Amino acid sequence: MAGGLTAAVIDALRGAPATGMLIDLFRLEHGKGQRHHLRTVESAAPGMAEAVLIQGDALSPGTYELLFHVGRYFKAQRVPLAEAVFADVIPVRLTIADTARPHQLTLLAGPSSYSVYRS
Secondary structure: OOOEEEEEEEEOOOOEEOOOOEEEEEEEOOOOOOEEEEEEEEEOOOOEEOOOOEEHHHOOOEEEEEEEOHHHHHHHOOOOOOOOOOOOOEEEEEEEOOOOOOEEEEEEEOOOOEEEEEO
């Protein structure tokens, strides 16, 4: 895939793809402190978002924010927790300068920790 942004989620508790996690995508307006909701997707069977989040002419250089709804996911998985999920919604901001190359963001998430990397 050339020139797009995709996301994947791994359930660190089970060591498997996280199927059914909601992901919101926003574009941030430079210098205005405003964000515009672009879409909401759900991670599918291999832990990938259902579709490319943004690509082609819709992908322009700038700052984007993804919200991963981790708490909702672990509650739906009926994970027995001693207390509430520590990181309920995980925001990830990234800047895309080169819109011609693919951008893959992967979140490794557990009920009390997370790690994000670009692959």
